[in-house]
Amino acid sequence: MANTLKNVQSRSVGVTAASLYTVPADTTTIVIGMTGANILSNQNVDIDITLHDSASATGTHVVKGATIAPGGSLVPVGGEQKIIMQTGNVMKAVSTDSDSIDIIMSIVEQT
Secondary structure (H helix, E strand, C coil): CCEEEEEEEEEEECCCCEEEEECCCCCEEEEEEEEEEECCCCCCEEEEEEEECCCCCCCEEEEEEEEECCCCEEEEECCCCCEEECCCCEEEEEECCCCCEEEEEEEEEEC
């Protein structure tokens, strides 16, 4: 089993749900860290991050309505918390303002 460390970057996430990462075929992925940064200089934004299995349009919340101050960040995954994703799972995010959040996911892909 090969382990590949990666960073996945999503810029300017906004009011339309953005797919941050989809697990490739024959792969298990461990999310070892995730940081969301408010790139606006003048207002708070709220963020929802959800994990979707391959058959579900409705995801399970990692965070819901988490507020990030201007220029601030949120670390919903890291430290002792990890998320295991299976083939076809999708991590998504949506914000309360257009083009307002940058997200970095640190992952390990096991193939």
